[in-house]
Amino acid sequence: MRMGRRIAATLKRTALHAGPTVLGIIVLDFLFLQLMPGDAADVIAIEAGAATAETMAMLRERFGLDQPIITQLGNFLSHLVQLDLGHSARFNASVLDIIMTRLPNTVLLMATALSLALLMGIVMGSVMAAWAGKWPDRLLSVVVLLLYSMPGFWVGLMAIVLFSVKLGWLPNDSNMTVGANYTGLAMIADRAVHLVLPALALASFFVAVYSRLVRASMLEVQRQDFMRTAQAKGLHPFFIQLRHALRNALIPVTTVAGMHLGNLLGGAVVVETLFGWPGMGRLALEAVLARDFAVLLGVLLLSSLLVIAANVVIDLLHAWLDPRIGET
Amino acid sequence: MTAKYRPTRRAALMGFTAVALAGGRASAQAPKKGGTLTFLQGAEPTTLISLTTVGTPSLTNSAKTTEGLLEYDYDIKPRPQLATEWSISPDGKSYTFKLRPNVKFHDGKPFTSADVAYSIQLLKTVHPRGRNTYANVVEVKTPDPLTAIIELSKPAPYLIKALTAAESPMLPRHIYEGTDPLANQNGNAPIGTGPYKFKEWVRGSHVIYESNPDYWDPGLPRIERMVCKFVRDSGARSIAFENGSGDIGYRTPVALADLERLKKLPHLVFSTDGTSYSYNVQCLQFNFDSQFFKHLKVRQAVAHAIDRAALLKTVAYGYGTVSYSPIAPGLKEYHDPTPSPYKLDLKKAEELLDEAGFKRGADKIRFKVPLDFNPIGDDGRRTCEFVRASLSRIGIAVEVRAADLSAFSKRVYTDREFDFTYNGHSNLFDPTVGVQRIYWSKNFKKGVPFSNASNYNNPKVDALLEGAAVENDPVKRKAMFMEFQKIVAEELPDISLYSPLYLTIKNKRVREDSPTADGVEGNMSRVWLDG
Numbered sequence: 111m112r113m114g115r116r117i118a119a120t121l122k123r124t125a126l127h128a129g130p131t132v133l134g135i136i137v138l139d140f141l142f143l144q145l146m147p148g149d150a151a152d153v154i155a156i157e158a159g160a161a162t163a164e165t166m167a168m169l170r171e172r173f174g175l176d177q178p179i180i181t182q183l184g185n186f187l188s189h190l191v192q193l194d195l196g197h198s199a200r201f202n203a204s205v206l207d208i209i210m211t212r213l214p215n216t217v218l219l220m221a222t223a224l225s226l227a228l229l230m231g232i233v234m235g236s237v238m239a240a241w242a243g244k245w246p247d248r249l250l251s252v253v254v255l256l257l258y259s260m261p262g263f264w265v266g267l268m269a270i271v272l273f274s275v276k277l278g279w280l281p282n283d284s285n286m287t288v289g290a291n292y293t294g295l296a297m298i299a300d301r302a303v304h305l306v307l308p309a310l311a312l313a314s315f316f317v318a319v320y321s322r323l324v325r326a327s328m329l330e331v332q333r334q335d336f337m338r339t340a341q342a343k344g345l346h347p348f349f350i351q352l353r354h355a356l357r358n359a360l361i362p363v364t365t366v367a368g369m370h371l372g373n374l375l376g377g378a379v380v381v382e383t384l385f386g387w388p389g390m391g392r393l394a395l396e397a398v399l400a401r402d403f404a405v406l407l408g409v410l411l412l413s414s415l416l417v418i419a420a421n422v423v424i425d426l427l428h429a430w431l432d433p434r435i436g437e438t
Numbered sequence: 439m440t441a442k443y444r445p446t447r448r449a450a451l452m453g454f455t456a457v458a459l460a461g462g463r464a465s466a467q468a469p470k471k472g473g474t475l476t477f478l479q480g481a482e483p484t485t486l487i488s489l490t491t492v493g494t495p496s497l498t499n500s501a502k503t504t505e506g507l508l509e510y511d512y513d514i515k516p517r518p519q520l521a522t523e524w525s526i527s528p529d530g531k532s533y534t535f536k537l538r539p540n541v542k543f544h545d546g547k548p549f550t551s552a553d554v555a556y557s558i559q560l561l562k563t564v565h566p567r568g569r570n571t572y573a574n575v576v577e578v579k580t581p582d583p584l585t586a587i588i589e590l591s592k593p594a595p596y597l598i599k600a601l602t603a604a605e606s607p608m609l610p611r612h613i614y615e616g617t618d619p620l621a622n623q624n625g626n627a628p629i630g631t632g633p634y635k636f637k638e639w640v641r642g643s644h645v646i647y648e649s650n651p652d653y654w655d656p657g658l659p660r661i662e663r664m665v666c667k668f669v670r671d672s673g674a675r676s677i678a679f680e681n682g683s684g685d686i687g688y689r690t691p692v693a694l695a696d697l698e699r700l701k702k703l704p705h706l707v708f709s710t711d712g713t714s715y716s717y718n719v720q721c722l723q724f725n726f727d728s729q730f731f732k733h734l735k736v737r738q739a740v741a742h743a744i745d746r747a748a749l750l751k752t753v754a755y756g757y758g759t760v761s762y763s764p765i766a767p768g769l770k771e772y773h774d775p776t777p778s779p780y781k782l783d784l785k786k787a788e789e790l791l792d793e794a795g796f797k798r799g800a801d802k803i804r805f806k807v808p809l810d811f812n813p814i815g816d817d818g819r820r821t822c823e824f825v826r827a828s829l830s831r832i833g834i835a836v837e838v839r840a841a842d843l844s845a846f847s848k849r850v851y852t853d854r855e856f857d858f859t860y861n862g863h864s865n866l867f868d869p870t871v872g873v874q875r876i877y878w879s880k881n882f883k884k885g886v887p888f889s890n891a892s893n894y895n896n897p898k899v900d901a902l903l904e905g906a907a908v909e910n911d912p913v914k915r916k917a918m919f920m921e922f923q924k925i926v927a928e929e930l931p932d933i934s935l936y937s938p939l940y941l942t943i944k945n946k947r948v949r950e951d952s953p954t955a956d957g958v959e960g961n962m963s964r965v966w967l968d969g
Contacts, residue, residue, distance in 0.1 A: 148844025152852075154484070155887040156814065156843045157493035159864045160566040160875075163886050165490075168564065172620050200484050201641070202625055211641050267673075275677055283674050283683070288644045289474055289665040386669050388642030396482075401844050 120425045128418050135414045136190070136407060140183050143403050149175050150200055150401040173199040186407065195408040200400055205408040209390065213412065215285055216389035219382070220374050222309040227316035228367060234317070235324025236356060242329060250321070258318035263380045266311030270384075273307060280307050283386040308385040312377055316370060320363055327359035334358075360431055368424035372417050467949075473967035474663045475948065477958070478675050478687040482642065482668040485625035488604050490564050494689065499666060501603035501961045502647050503544070504630030507535055507554070508601040510955040512714050514867060516598060517954075519961075520549065520608055520631065521586075530593030530910035537584040541654045543610045544629045544636075551580035556611035558588060564619050571600050571871055574908075593910040596868035602715065603632070604959045605866075633659040633963035644668060653963070660966035672696070672816070679706055679943055685967075686944040686951055688713075688958045693816065694755045700943070709942045712957020716872075717766035720817075720862045722825065723876075723932040726893045728857040730807055735794040737930040740858075741780035742787035743832045744825065750936045753820045758938040763923045764873050766865045766937040772916060774923040778933075787832045796833075804833040811838070811860040812846055821860050821935075852885045854893075862938075863888065869919055870907045877926060878903050894931035 151169035155161035170176045189196050195205040234254065238247045274282035285304050292300050331337060332355060340350045378391035390409050397406040483495035487504055507521040523536040541549040555578035561568035562575055574594045579587040600606055613624050628636050634647035647664040667684065669675045676692045678684030679700060692700060700706055724731040731737055746760045759767045762778040796804040809825060811818035826836040841849060850856050866872035875881050875888060879895040899922055906918040942952060950964040
């Protein structure tokens with residue numbers, strides 16, 4: 111019962127915050143984008159290597175760029191109210207369609223990378239804490255330090271050189287074997303194989319962060335009175351670590367993970383470019399370069415919704431991990 | 439999955455002989471049927487039909503589904519495609535085309551002269567170059583379904599070369615009529631007469647074409663399917679060629695620095711076949727409104743300070759030809775090979791700058807000037823560094839400014855806040871279409887990319903260009919272009935540097951990919967896979 115009330119309270123609070131946040135993001139983004147030099151018609155013309163005054167005028171009219179800025183913003187917002195993200199004149203397709211072909215890929219990559227980072231981080235952190243100061247701790251500390259200091263794109267590049275070029279084990283490009291038309295299990299296997307390298311590259315840095323965090327929090331918890339009580343009760347050390355130490359250590363880790371989601375979206379741009387992953391990060395980058403603001407605003411809107419949704423999940427997770435959180 | 443391949447030195451040596459032998463055998467071998475060709479492309483097209491844009495990614499894909507009236511051999515001599523016969527009236531004002539009978543669009547509707555007439559009118563209104571190419575078109579007559587007659591108000595001697603599939607696509611009238619051509623969905627899922635039918639376009643990833651079983655040329659196409667993969671990163675493209683997951687790519691699809699390494703791989707072939715339809719000339723373009731470059735002597739000094747051969751060797755790794763003229767060496771008919779009147783001579787350059795009033799200051803510097811570059815190629819930054827080093831020797835301090843496409847366009851063509859810029863201009867198949875726009879004073883138009891950005895204005899040049907555009911006599915026309923080249927070589931609205939040589943890279947199993955002047959930008963109906 112109390113759990114249900116807490117969940118409802120969390121959702122209500124998030125909903126209240128989300129609306130103004132999203133609106134602010136959209137309006138600010140729109141205004142900042144106006145500061146960028148040049149427009150979508152310029153890009154089309156430069157890419158083409160040819161233009162006439164008439165074709166430029168035709169493109170600007172088609173892109174709606176001949177309208178005053180305030181009208182453009184008004185049009186965008188009025189479409190948005192009707193849950194319509196608008197139309198990309200550059201691709202002659204609806205923004206929602208363009209984004210929806212990419213969104214699942216990005217969510218898959220991010221979810222895999224984040225889960226991988228959390229899983230490996232928690233396991234490594236627990237091992238380091240359990241053997242603090244001994245050789246497993248020392249060894250893993252070196253590994254963690256390496257992961258922490260190497261940028262994700264470099265890890266990705268080296269992984270490509272080793273696993274794709276030298277060994278030929280894993281593909282380096284795209285999210286599936288294009289044109290192979292796999293179905294069923296073969297398709298899942300194909301997707302999984304393509305996911306390995308980008309997910310590892312994206313996760314590498316965060317593995318380091320989470321394992322350090324888990325190690326520190328668990329060592330902190332070890333000194334608490336309730337741990338001594340648990341030992342005095344005669345609980346098995348494994349369960350003490352799992353139920354009492356780790357559960358408490360998870361609060362800071364999940365908090366940080368929630369905040370990292372935004373970073374992960376940013377890091378996805380680099381990793382997606384490196385691995386030819388057809389995701390939203392690359393779409394955003396290409397939209398900036400092409401001044402395709404309809405698409406860019408759509409991506410930013412959905413990204414902000416994604417971050418808000420992830421924060422809700424983290425809040426709920428906290429409510430479950432620690433009943434004291436969320437009671438006001 | 440990808441093939442596993444580990445290069446060794448011995449394999450490389452064996453490979454060279456294997457390629458040489460395979461090359462000799464290729465003509466004798468009977469073409470095989472079936473298979474999937476993976477075509478690696480750098481950027482994703484905005485549309486699959488080159489109607490409203492002529493961006494390279496769209497040109498690459500357009501002809502696979504949508505054909506043209508003619509195709510051309512390597513020397514740009516026309517050959518039949520959708521037109522089987524053609525003739526030009528002696529006054530050069532009437533072009534008659536006999537169309538291929540029994541040609542059907544992918545949706546089963548017949549291809550007729552009505553489609554030709556409609557397409558030409560559409561190209562004239564919405565195509566970025568068509569507005570100029572077809573400017574003199576008065577009407578397209580269609581006396582019967584298999585005859586189209588283009589009537590011109592003035593001769594257009596370049597028109598007969600403009601009819602490739604990618605440059606002048608023949609579109610289905612029944613799909614475009616009564617719609618806004620920019621919004622028409624045919625650009626996203628094209629229907630044409632071509633050897634390949636559009637199957638799917640997964641944005642950000644790939645386009646798939648499948649062989650058209652009802653194609654008008656019996657026995658063609660030979661492959662079953664073409665996968666066009668968009669691989670934005672040039673390193674990833676190198677790997678794809680290396681491990682065999684990519685079959686073909688063109689316009690030198692990898693970084694020039696990777697070429698030497700890839701050339702050692704026995705399964706790759708490097709070819710320049712089918713690169714004669716369009717040539718680029720790279721140049722340093724001056725702004726005549728700049729406080730420095732409005733002086734002829736300053737422009738001459740810059741010309742005296744740049745070693746084109748060294749630039750070609752270091753920046754372009756030797757892949758190209760030095761050009762002193764804005765008309766590319768590849769356009770043999772019109773190119774003037776006379777070297778620039780301003781030879782490499784630093785002493786002379788310094789004298790000219792002194793005479794122009796730009797003496798070396800206390801810090802040995804005459805003046806500071808920014809240099810902008812068009813970022814579409816990957817050589818812009820390197821070329822600008824070369825120019826910076828060259829000009830520092832005569833006391834000009836160059837600051838290289840980077841910008842993305844849109845910012846570059848706005849700065850140079852709209853705001854005109856630049857002094858000089860490194861840019862490349864596509865000559866296309868004729869100087870009237872590709873070169874005139876840069877020097878013609880009537881094409882000084884703010885906000886229009888690839889217009890006369892120098893603000894160069896010479897009535898004599900205008901008269902020569904306007905004359906050559908409508909001159910039906912090839913000898914007179916050539917003389918006009920020669921005189922034009924002599925004038926711009928002396929007056930230096932820009933300094934032409936070199937014409938890049940583009941390589942097609944392919945797996946050696948790919949055959950007959952580029953039998954025409956436009957190479958893989960053609961319909962690729964004959965391509966087949968050996969294994």
